[in-house]
Amino acid sequence: xxxxxxxxxxxxxxxxxxxxxxxxxxxxxxxxxxxxxxxxxxxxxxxxxxxxxxxxxxxxxxxxxxxxxxxxxxxxxxxxxxxxxxxxxxxxxxxxxxxxxxxxxxxxxxxxxxxxxxxxxxxxxxxxxxxxxxxxxxxxxxxxxxxxxxxxxxxxxxxxxxxxxxxxxxxxxxxxxxxxxxxxxxxxxxxxxxxxxxxxxxxxxxxx
Numbered sequence: 001x002x003x004x005x006x007x008x009x010x011x012x013x014x015x016x017x018x019x020x021x022x023x024x025x026x027x028x029x030x031x032x033x034x035x036x037x038x039x040x041x042x043x044x045x046x047x048x049x050x051x052x053x054x055x056x057x058x059x060x061x062x063x064x065x066x067x068x069x070x071x072x073x074x075x076x077x078x079x080x081x082x083x084x085x086x087x088x089x090x091x092x093x094x095x096x097x098x099x100x101x102x103x104x105x106x107x108x109x110x111x112x113x114x115x116x117x118x119x120x121x122x123x124x125x126x127x128x129x130x131x132x133x134x135x136x137x138x139x140x141x142x143x144x145x146x147x148x149x150x151x152x153x154x155x156x157x158x159x160x161x162x163x164x165x166x167x168x169x170x171x172x173x174x175x176x177x178x179x180x181x182x183x184x185x186x187x188x189x190x191x192x193x194x195x196x197x198x199x200x201x202x203x204x205x206x207x208x
Contacts, residue, residue, distance in 0.1 A: 035199075
């Protein structure tokens with residue numbers, strides 16, 4: 001049976017975030033809100049939980065997960081960031097963007113893209129996500145919460161309550177948070193290249 005934890009969307013209760021963090025450290029797969037839509041997440045060092053993410057989303061072994069980070073300083077441990085990349089990240093984070101960067105050796109191999117050796121990096125703006133990451137004290141392996149066969153990602157977890165209770169261990173519910181996924185920008189090959197137009201604006205910032 002999943003733990004369904006209702007938190008305030010703007011002022012999440014610290015004791016409830018602490019409960020969620022404990023579950024994550026114990027191997028839980030969690031559904032949680034972000035500034036784009038709901039996401040699935042698990043502890044960075046938990047191989048079994050990461051495989052559960054793949055099964056839920058029906059990803060193959062080449063799917064590139066996203067690393068959900070608190071801030072820019074946390075990114076440098078897991079991805080190589082040059083000066084031009086750092087300036088862009090500083091300009092656009094926190095916010096609804098996912099940046100593809102070259103992974104460092106500190107990143108577990110199972111998380112990086114098997115062929116390209118890259119990782120998606122994200123710094124979210126949602127208060128619940130930021131509070132959870134601060135409480136956990138490290139990044140989350142993450143992906144968009146969108147069930148196979150559904151056209152859109154999850155905006156309100158109550159609409160998928162029965163399915164979530166079967167698939168995940170913890171639901172961090174703060175109500176509706178949006179339907180539009182992040183804008184994905186590849187920074188791994190010398191220039192910024194938009195791979196997916198999402199919630200984050202690109203006009204005047206990137207060349208598509």
